Amino acid sequence: MPRENFFVRAADLFDIPADTTGGLLHIEITGNRELLVENHKGIIELGENEILLNIGKGSLRVLGARLGVLSMNAEAVRISGVIEGVSFCGQEDKPCKA
C-alpha cells in the first residue's frame, strides 16, 4: 500500500480531515473572485487566462480572466481574478492539454 493512501485511509477511518493528515489538496473558492489552494507543489504555468498548479498526482487547472497570484508560499497559493473554472487534469488518462 502506498504511504499516501495509508494516511488518507487512516484519516477516513478516524474522521480526521484528509488534507491535514493525508496531505491532500485543500481548495477554497470565494465567489468567483478568489481561490485558495493549500498543499500545492508549485506553479507549472502562469498566464492571464490560465494557471496550472502542480498538486503532486496531476495538476489543477484554473481558468478565468485577469488571473494573478495574490500571495504564495510553500504551503498555499492564493489566486485572484475572474475565475471561470477549476479542473483536475494529468491524472490517469486525463491530459492537461488537449
Next chain:
Amino acid sequence: MQSIINFFLGNVLLEVRGSYPERFFNLCARAGLEFWDMTVLDIDMFRVRMTVANFRKLPPIARKAMCRVHIAEKRGWPFFVNRFRKRAVLVTGFLLFCIVAWIFTGFVWVINIDGFSGLDVVKLKEELEKEGLRIGAYTRSIDISALKNNVLINMPELAYVSVNFNGSHADVTARKRTLPPEILPEETPCDIIAEKDGVIYDITVKTGTAEVVRGETVVKGQLLASGYVTGRAGITVTTHADADIRARTWRRMSARMPKKYAEKVYTGDEKNVWTIILFNNRIKLYINSGISYAKCDKIIERTDLEFFGGIRLPISLEKATLREYEIREAYMADETAYICLSDGLHARLDAPESGEIVDVKFETSHDDRFAYATLRAEYIEKIGIKREMLRNR
C-alpha cells in the same frame, strides 16, 4: 493589518523577466520568500511585490531560475526614513519642535474654572495656588488628590472639585454643596409655627395640640400646633409636635416697562482684529485699541492651538469681531410690552417645594410712559415649621 506591517517592514515591486518565471516563483515559495500582488504583464514578464528582507535573498534564486529582477517601485517606512538621511537639519528641527512642545505641555499656562453662580473664584484660585496649581507650575509635581481634599476642607461650600490637565490647560470644575435642612431631634419638645401668612386649608395634627382650625387666617410666626398635650388626668406634658398643615398663600409680583426705549441698530460695518495669546501675554496684531467705531459690539472667538490634535499648547488665537451699531429711540407697542412683562414675571414664579400653584392671575395696565403688569399667584403649600419650645414657658 498585514498591509500596515508590510508598510513598516518596507516592500518593493519587482518586475521579473525570464524564460521560466514559474520556476522563479516556485523557488521563492520553497525558500520561504513570500510574495504577493503578482500580475501578468507579458508571457515572460511578471510583477510581484515582496518585503525588503526577502528581496535581499533573491539573487541566487534569480540566477538559478535564469530570470532578471528589476525594482519598479519602493514603498514603506524604511524608504521614507532613508529619504531624510541627508536632511539632518530638518529632522533635528522636527525632533526639537516635538521635544519643546512636549516640555511646554508639562507646565500649566491656563487655568479654566467652571463654577456656579456665587462661587468665590478669587478664594478658589488662592486655594489652588496654595496647593501648587498656579500658572507656570509643573503639572507632574501637583498631587491632584491632595489638592482636591484640601480645597474641599478649606471651602466647605463646595461639594465637588475636579482638576483635569489638558496639555498646558488645567480645567477646574467646582460644584456647590446643598446643605441639608436643619432637623430638630425627635426627643426635643417643639411647637409648629407659620412660616408665612395664609389661610389654613387643612390641618392634621399627629402629635401635639392644634391651635388653629380650617379656614382661619394666620400670620407669619403664629403658633399653629403646640407641643403641650394635656392628658385625661389633667397633667400637661411637652412633646415633639408633628403636623401636616397646608394653607392658601398668595404672592403678588409687579413690574413695569418703559414704552420708550433705546434700540440697537447695526449699521452693517464690521471688522476683525486678531490677537495671539502666548503664555497669558497678549500680542496684538493691530495698532492702538483696534476699535475705530464709536459704539460697537465685540464678539470674541478664541481658538486654542493643539499639538497632534489633542495636546493643548499655551498659544491661542483670538479673533474679535467689531460690529458697529447706532442707538435709536423706539416705542414699544403695549401688547409687546405685556408679553415681555408676562415672560419676566412667570419666570420669577417659582413652584413651592411642598405644594402647588392653584391659580395665577395676570393683570395689565398702561399710561403714556409705562406698561404695568401684576401677577397674582395662589398656592396651597405646607407652612408649618418646627420651633424648639422655650424652657421657661
